Amino acid sequence: MKAVLSMSISADLLKWYDQHHRRLPWRANPGEKPTPYHVWISEIMLQQTTVPTVIDYFNRFIQKWPSIKHLATASLDDVLHAWQGLGYYSRARNLHKCAQVIASDYGGEIPKEEKELIKLPGIGPYTAAAISAIAYDIPAPVVDGNIERILSRLYTLDTPPKQVKNKLTAYMNTLVPKKRPGDFVQSLMDLGSSVCTPNNPICVTCPIQPYCQAHSKNTVNKYPVKPEKKEKPTKHAYVFLLFNNENKVLLEKRPAKGLLGGMIGFPTSKWSTTEPCVKDLKSSTGKNLVITQNKIKHTFTHFHLFLTIVTGETKKHPSGFYAHPNEYVEFAIPTLMKKVWEKFKAAE
Numbered sequence: 001m002k003a004v005l006s007m008s009i010s011a012d013l014l015k016w017y018d019q020h021h022r023r024l025p026w027r028a029n030p031g032e033k034p035t036p037y038h039v040w041i042s043e044i045m046l047q048q049t050t051v052p053t054v055i056d057y058f059n060r061f062i063q064k065w066p067s068i069k070h071l072a073t074a075s076l077d078d079v080l081h082a083w084q085g086l087g088y089y090s091r092a093r094n095l096h097k098c099a100q101v102i103a104s105d106y107g108g109e110i111p112k113e114e115k116e117l118i119k120l121p122g123i124g125p126y127t128a129a130a131i132s133a134i135a136y137d138i139p140a141p142v143v144d145g146n147i148e149r150i151l152s153r154l155y156t157l158d159t160p161p162k163q164v165k166n167k168l169t170a171y172m173n174t175l176v177p178k179k180r181p182g183d184f185v186q187s188l189m190d191l192g193s194s195v196c197t198p199n200n201p202i203c204v205t206c207p208i209q210p211y212c213q214a215h216s217k218n219t220v221n222k223y224p225v226k227p228e229k230k231e232k233p234t235k236h237a238y239v240f241l242l243f244n245n246e247n248k249v250l251l252e253k254r255p256a257k258g259l260l261g262g263m264i265g266f267p268t269s270k271w272s273t274t275e276p277c278v279k280d281l282k283s284s285t286g287k288n289l290v291i292t293q294n295k296i297k298h299t300f301t302h303f304h305l306f307l308t309i310v311t312g313e314t315k316k317h318p319s320g321f322y323a324h325p326n327e328y329v330e331f332a333i334p335t336l337m338k339k340v341w342e343k344f345k346a347a348e
């Protein structure tokens with residue numbers, strides 16, 4: 001790609017950004033210095049979650065833990081609790097671990113360089129580039145979902161973006177200007193959210209329309225090319241609502257590693273690709289068990305999960321604890337478990 005063309009695209013985008021940038025709580029205005037801590041928290045929250053949802057979480061989080069030092073000394077349970085509802089809880093666990101590493105090994109300062117950032121818990125190549133560019137104004141080739149879409153259309157890429165990551169990074173390397181690289185990256189993010197949207201992009205107002213190959217060929221709807229869809233597998237399990245004689249329900253803390261690690265929930269049988277059976281009931285710590293007709297479906301990134309609710313009474317339980325459902329708000333309960341309780345209450 002010709003350098004002059006890249007410079008024109010960058011210049012036009014920055015001009016557009018100066019007038020149309022979104023105001024977001026973690027973001028500095030054009031020309032101002034951002035707070036690296038805010039950029040990092042927002043980037044982690046924005047993985048898998050939309051901007052409107054993140055705003056409230058971000059504000060509450062920063063109010064509670066205004067600096068890395070505060071976050072590093074918080075308890076993991078408190079952090080998971082503040083994360084409740086955002087999903088993908090490994091992000092919260094890594095965030096907490098990362099704050100501790102930055103506090104102890106980096107004097108509380110988030111590193112600037114991608115190669116250093118990428119060593120930290122929960123920071124992959126995309127997040128490292130985003131922090132480097134947005135927080136420190138270093139020209140780094142950031143490629144998120146919005147940017148993938150824009151580049152696919154701009155250069156009519158005939159392969160699904162995830163399969164040509166190196167190519168996209170190379171395009172970004174030629175586009176990111178030496179001056180204001182952070183604003184440039186954010187201009188693409190904003191363009192993707194308000195103009196070059198997944199459906200019905202508003203090409204008529206787009207500042208890079210003169211350079212866009214998909215627009216000039218009238219093939220915008222073809223891009224980005226979609227990968228072949230793979231069917232998600234389905235898993236099944238029993239979920240046990242086991243009451244004690246005070247009508248409290250047994251809860252347990254899930255193992256620290258794995259899906260919903262460290263979160264509080266009702267016990268379940270093993271999640272398996274086959275329907276649960278009598279042997280799965282035997283492994284429970286309950287008695288007088290009744291398999292109900294109530295099932296809930298929950299979809300994770302890689303599979304669907306069907307949980308069948310089983311009610312009963314508890315036997316002695318070594319590691320769990322009992323709580324009245326009204327107390328659930330005190331714990332880091334994932335959405336999946338809330339769905340179970342709501343389904344049970346609705347069927348009562």
Ligand code: SF4
Nearest residue numbers: 196201203206209212
């Ligand atoms: S012209 Fe249309 S398709 Fe091309 S980048 Fe702009 S909004 Fe996207």
